[in-house]
Amino acid sequence: MELPVIDLEPYLDVVSGKYCGDEALDPQLKTVCSEVSRTLRETGALLIKDPRCSAQDNDRFIDMMEKYFEQPDDVKRLQERPHLHYQVGVTPEGVEVPRSLVDGEMQKKLQSLPEESRPLIPTGPDPKWRYMWRVGPRPSTTRFQELNSEPVIPEGFPEWKETMDSWGSKMIAAIEAVAEMAAIGFGLPKDAFTGLMKQGPHLLAPTGSDLRRHGKEGTVFAGYHYDLNFLTIHGRSRFPGLSIWLRNGKKVEVKVPVGCLLIQTGKQIEWLTAGDCIAGMHEVVVTNRTLDAIKAASQENRSLWRVSSTLFAHIASDAVLKPLGHFAQAPLADKYPPICTGEFVEQELSLIPCRASVAPFSPIPPNEACCNALRVLGQPCLCVLVNGPPISGVDRSMAMQLPEKCNVNFGPCELKKEKERT
Numbered sequence: 001m002e003l004p005v006i007d008l009e010p011y012l013d014v015v016s017g018k019y020c021g022d023e024a025l026d027p028q029l030k031t032v033c034s035e036v037s038r039t040l041r042e043t044g045a046l047l048i049k050d051p052r053c054s055a056q057d058n059d060r061f062i063d064m065m066e067k068y069f070e071q072p073d074d075v076k077r078l079q080e081r082p083h084l085h086y087q088v089g090v091t092p093e094g095v096e097v098p099r100s101l102v103d104g105e106m107q108k109k110l111q112s113l114p115e116e117s118r119p120l121i122p123t124g125p126d127p128k129w130r131y132m133w134r135v136g137p138r139p140s141t142t143r144f145q146e147l148n149s150e151p152v153i154p155e156g157f158p159e160w161k162e163t164m165d166s167w168g169s170k171m172i173a174a175i176e177a178v179a180e181m182a183a184i185g186f187g188l189p190k191d192a193f194t195g196l197m198k199q200g201p202h203l204l205a206p207t208g209s210d211l212r213r214h215g216k217e218g219t220v221f222a223g224y225h226y227d228l229n230f231l232t233i234h235g236r237s238r239f240p241g242l243s244i245w246l247r248n249g250k251k252v253e254v255k256v257p258v259g260c261l262l263i264q265t266g267k268q269i270e271w272l273t274a275g276d277c278i279a280g281m282h283e284v285v286v287t288n289r290t291l292d293a294i295k296a297a298s299q300e301n302r303s304l305w306r307v308s309s310t311l312f313a314h315i316a317s318d319a320v321l322k323p324l325g326h327f328a329q330a331p332l333a334d335k336y337p338p339i340c341t342g343e344f345v346e347q348e349l350s351l352i353p354c355r356a357s358v359a360p361f362s363p364i365p366p367n368e369a370c371c372n373a374l375r376v377l378g379q380p381c382l383c384v385l386v387n388g389p390p391i392s393g394v395d396r397s398m399a400m401q402l403p404e405k406c407n408v409n410f411g412p413c414e415l416k417k418e419k420e421r422t
């Protein structure tokens with residue numbers, strides 16, 4: 001199945017000029033908006049063309065990231081910030097653990113899929129590096145300071161800030177246009193989503209995978225998972241490998257045409273639409289198309305680091321996630337109770353390096369990254385987590401055992417201890 005490519009230009013032309021309300025929108029553009037919302041609902045993905053995001057912009061960004069990831073590991077690790085949950089700076093390979101590795105419920109569901117739609121089950125953490133760079137303005141007052149922390153700039157890259165900020169804000173502009181079109185298509189006010197995105201902790205989070213070391217067919221760079229943010233956008237990668245699952249369960253390898261961008265639905269849009277649009281499942285695996293691209297790159301003496309120019313667009317941390325407008329009356333609305341967005345994100349992120357060891361009945365001991373994260377997290381935060389709402393794939397009693405397994409000298413958590421934040 002080929003995903004349709006939506007050209008944003010006609011919509012952008014209209015909104016930059018006269019359009020100010022739903023009534024004024026040309027019926028033809030309204031049809032395009034309905035196609036945007038329908039495609040997001042049915043496929044969890046959307047290919048777009050935005051005249052403001054050129055192939056050259058994408059190339060300039062990928063060139064810089066290839067140069068960064070090609071540096072020795074110990075040089076890159078100077079930008080590592082485990083105490084900030086890796087939410088800024090670099091995340092080394094082997095830290096991100098895919099949900100499918102640790103979530104027993106998900107594994108059961110996967111076994112029931114027909115073979116051609118079954119994801120590859122990874123055997124360990126993702127072998128890819130990632131760089132986290134916040135894009136856009138931040139709120140002056142927020143309850144979620146640690147999610148909105150200062151940027152990390154590596155040495156030797158004078159162009160870093162400008163390149164990251166300009167490519168990042170261009171991709172956010174593209175997401176905002178799509179979010180408006182989707183809102184119109186879903187029968188919501190045009191700014192229903194973009195109003196909540198203002199000052200959100202948007203993250204430009206390119207990944208780097210070393211195809212020299214991990215270029216074997218079947219290597220899983222990102223195990224089957226969904227994204228926890230609102231919408232994710234990527235420029236075209238020089239090495240294919242991304243597959244998505246459609247709403248009907250069918251697995252599709254994504255081909256992004258030159259000059260196009262790919263958008264994927266995350267958990268926050270699922271919440272806001274009460275499950276009308278669900279977070280799209282996806283994986284990145286070395287396929288035979290990746291192998292072809294590796295061969296071509298080697299012949300042309302190009303970099304063998306696979307860079308993805310991923311940007312996670314978020315709903316603002318202090319905004320409340322809840323089904324919007326008519327979705328509040330949707331049959332599944334009860335499954336999506338109001339929750340502060342920052343709280344939802346914190347829950348999902350805080351124990352990422354520990355995921356493998358906090359799954360129900362997991363025999364896997366916590367690794368070094370997990371124990372470091374735990375030490376930095378501190379006892380009060382761990383207690384908040386174990387007393388908080390359930391986190392998918394995390395067993396509370398396994399989480400309580402972490403301090404002992406990591407030889408960290410924490411006092412025991414009091415159940416229902418008053419919530420504190422660090």
Ligand SMILES: [Fe+2]
Nearest residue numbers: 225226227282
């Ligand atoms: Fe993802």
